[in-house]
Amino acid sequence: MVTKTTAVQNNENERQEGLPPMMPIQAVQNNENERQLVMLRPQAVQNNENEKLEGGSRRVPPRPRRQAVQNNENEKLVAKSQHVPPRPRRQAVQNNQNEKKEADTAKKGGQKALSRLDSSSEFGQDVMISYSHQDMDFMRKMRGSLEASGISVWVDEQGLGAGVDFLNKIGHAIVEAKVFLSLLSPNSVTSKYCKDELALAYISNKPIFPVAMATRDSLRKNMDFGMQLTLAPMEWVDFSDRDSFDVSFAALVHKFIAATKAGDESKAPPSKAKPKLERPKTRQNLNKMTRLNxxxxxxxxxxxxxxxxxxxxxxxxxxIEAFDSNYSSLLDGMQISSDSEHKDWLMTVLKREMTVDNNVLSRESYDEFCFVGGVKLPFWQRVHEQAVESYTMREVFQMDSSVRLSAIEDLAKYRSKAVVDALLDLLNDTDPNVRAVAAVTLAKSGNAEDQEVIKRLLKTLQDKDRLVRESGCIALGYLRAKEAVPQLVHLWRNDTISTVREAASVSLEKIGGEEAEKAIHMTKVLSEEIKLLMQQSMQKQT
Structure with a gap:
């Protein structure tokens, strides 16, 4: 009997617990190991790690206040040794009453701009603030102004002690928040973490409000292609003049109110049951809350x-020639020139989305591309939205993304058709790691009744990369796709990579059914007979 690898054993444990088995990708396993190590590191090591953060842009969790705790313990010991009787708690009660009155007054006086979510939840605040750690002072001023206006705020400065997996918490907060506020500064626009957070907010269908702490032109100079692509057409709120903070803040709150009202009217609570997904005739917009120009x-x-x-x-x-001629100035504004790699990337995206066959584009395919949610949109708007969607999805789900694991967990809860469509696009990505992650995420976001998802996942079983084949096996097993049994049996018996064979075996057992059980039984019988014959042959030779 073949001894199963640790990764496959982990998959089987997750399967028994009713959880979707994660793909045994070495990169993903390393990521998980690093997360666990962060939680086990001593404080001194954690402090060294914090001091190494690039430019201070990564979030630094607050260090535990050990000295203050020790002082409290010492005071308790002194009081106990002196047998000091406890003081009456009248003053403390009076202080609490005064604080309550002040809080009530502030609440009445504050502008209740947004309706609060469940306050018992760690997440689900009105606003999630994304910022660079070097901009802490401005962030605190913004947070204080928002909270004074009755707007609840989640920001990673709060409640994240040393060793906590705060990157995962940030991802959860983005998905659960009503509004995403991006503080744009020379520090944040070059931060990998801020870029990942922006991408996750976009694919999570959040209203995005870029807050410019410097002039727009100065910030754009430091942005890479992807961040500029995402933010360029959005309406920024100018906070570059610190003396006009109150005026800019009033405009920002007004935009919050309008955005959250629109979101509340169109938002339906996610169903716990898996909905029956029917492939729409037209694409669904990934971010309906942020309309590009x-x-x-x-x-x-x-x-x-x-x-x-x-x-x-x-x-x-x-x-392509007509496209360049009509939109050259707009392409230049997106840092896309006719001979750049970004231009090649964009045309590859459009060719895929407009289903160009034999290098010929039909008017019918063009019209289908322009229709979103049953409404025909202007062509350039569709091009830009599709480009942002493709970029943000890849940014979130690539292997070095800081929000990838939380995205896989959180976005699956909503089973958005737009997210499913975007994940299907990632199955064609040139990076096999991205294809593998997309397959696993589809298993959690998709539905076994969605034949397009099953059809595309079946193709992953023929991928040249073994990690993609392995992920496809796991995904189809999680969806209990009976159509996959013949191909899974073929991989189980014939794939040259042991981990792919083991993933196929796990998936066949999860799918179950007469066909799968018969195939498993026959293969095991044949394997035992071959093993017996080999043993007999060895005995004769000796």
Missing amino acids: SNPMDDESDFWERAFKDAKDVPWSKF
């Missing part, structure tokens, strides 16, 4: 009609 030319006439008149289809090369 269109091109004025597209508002006057359709791009296809301007460029190709009544043509039913055009060569892909001709389409």
Whole structure:
């Protein structure tokens, strides 16, 4: 009998607990090990790690106040040795009453701009603030102003002691918050953590409010392509003039109110039962709360009609030429030139999304791309939204993402059609690690009745990368996709990689059913007979 690897054993333990088995990817396992090590490190080691953070942009959890605790303990011992009787608690009661009156007065005087969520929850605040640690003073001023206005705030300065897995907590807070507030400074726009948080907020369908702590032009100079792509068309709130803080803050709160009202009207509570997903005829917008701007030319006439008149289809090369001609200035604003790698990436995304066959684009495929939620949008708006969606999804689910694990857990709860569609796109990513993560995430976000998801996951079983095949096995097993049994049996018996065979075996057992059980039984019988014959052959040789 083959001894199973630790990763597969972990998968089996998770399967018995009713949890989706995670893929035994070495990179993911390393990530998990690092998270556990952070929790076990001594304080001195943790302090050294905090001091090494790049530019101070990563969040530094507050150090435990050991001295204060020790002083309290000493005072208790002194009081006990002197047998000092406890003082009456009248003064403490009076202080509590005074504090309560002050809190009531502040609450009445504050502007109750947003309706509070369940206060017993650690997350689910009105606003989640993303910021660089070097901008702590401004963040505290912003937080104080928001809370004084009756707006609850989650920020990673609160309640995150040393050794806590605070990156995961940040991911949960983003998904559960009503509004995402991004404090943009020369420090934050170059922070990997701030960029990951922005990407997660976008795919979580959050209203995003960029707060500019410096001039827009100065901030854009330091932004990479992806962050500029995401933020450029959004409406920023200017806080570059510190003397006008109150004026800018009033405008910000007004935008909060409008955004949360719109979200509350359209938001339905997530169902615990898996809904029956039907593949929509048109795509669903990944972030309905953040509408990107269109091109004025597209508002006057359709791009296809301007460029190709009544043509039913055009060569892909001709389409690219017309695209460059019509949108060159907008592409330059997105840091995309005709010879840049970003341009190649964008055209690859559009070619995939418009299902270009044999390098020919049909008018029908073009129109289908422009329709979102049953409404035809201007072409440039669709291009920009699709580019942001593709970038943010990849940013969140790539292997070095700081929010990837929390995204896999949290986004699965909502089973959004838009998220599922975007994950299906990631199955075609050039990075096998991204394809593998997408397969596992689809298992948690998708539904066994969604035939498009099952069909695409079945293709992962033929992937050249063994980690992708392994993840596909795990995902199909979690969804209990009976259609996958023949291919899983084939992998179990024939794949050259042992971990893929073991993942296929685990999935077959999870799927169950007569066909799977028969295949498992037959293979085990044959394996035992072969093993017996080999033993007999060895005995004859001796």
